[in-house]
Amino acid sequence: MTEQHYLTQQFEASRQHLHKVAYRMLGSGSEAEDAVQEAWIRLNRVEAASIENLTGWLTTVVARVCLDMLRARKSNHDTIDDNVVEIATDAADNIEAELLQLDLIGPALLLLLDMLTPAERVAFVLHDVFELSFAEIAAILELPEASARQHASRARRRIRGATTAEQDAARQQSVVAAFLLAAREGNFDALLRLLHPDVVLRADATAIKISTANKAKGAPEFAPEIRGADKVAATFKGRAAGAQLAMINGLAGGTWGVNGKAMVAFCFTVADGKIATVNIVMDRAALDSLDIQLINTKNGVTA
Secondary structure, three states, rough: OOOHHHHHHHHHHHHHHHHHHHHHOOOHHHHHHHHHHHHHHHOOOHHHHHHHHHHHHHHHHHHHHHHHHHHHHHHOOOOOOOOOOOOOOOOOOOOOHHHOOOOOOOHHHHHHOOOHHHHHHHHHHHHHHHOOOHHHHHHHHOOOHHHHHHHHEEEEEEHHHHHHHHHOOHHHHHHHHHHHHHHHHHHHHHHHHHHHEEEEEEEEEHHHHHHHHHHHHHOOOOOOOOOOHHHHHHHHOOOOOOEEEEEOOOOEEEEEEOOOEEEEEEEEEEEEEEEEEEEEEEEHHHHHHEEEEEEEEEOOEEE
């Protein structure tokens, strides 16, 4: 067996793990695959025989690639200095069990992770989900270990705050219902009142492709990322006519389907009574992974 063949076998054995790491950090299957592929390219540029723990090395590379991608994504929106070290005020306990109990693993957790800075997201995912040590995470972030620990601690506090807000299902449902109504009626001012000023709208590749193909028919123009209340409101104004209120993985959202089969899911996060993020999901595999239950708007129960 040649060295190249051996490396290929070892890389493929680690691919699923690497993809999970990248997907949890990026929230995008295609971007996760890009990060994994970049790790393979970098592996072929080094003296592989000198690497003692190949999976660990690849995980580190994927994490650094994801960090760069997150920083590029949020370069104009980060407000927290990655080099600031604060004194932690909460216990450095693992909250993965709490998230599992709250049914927030999967798409909903990814939406919560979108609220974090790149360093917070990397520290939280690698430590609380994949159990890397803070020493390893500090090396990836190129920060002191205390700083890496603080980023994870700060992420936990922010996620706990968000999960508390998410538990107010009735409040979120009313906000989402009002948003869908305002979108159908083309009420731009109402949409603005319901959206956080820094709201982020993201659409998957399938949604972008379909919206582009149907642009002439008045379909909304989706993009990988649209930021700001004005732009998001303009995207939805006069649209979402067929969208129905639904519970998506336990959170209020919207959906549109054909013959009882969901063709699109609108996943929302609500903070302080305003919509903070909207994710448009049209990828078939992703839709099939979601628990979507229509809400009877007459009595508020799921169908």
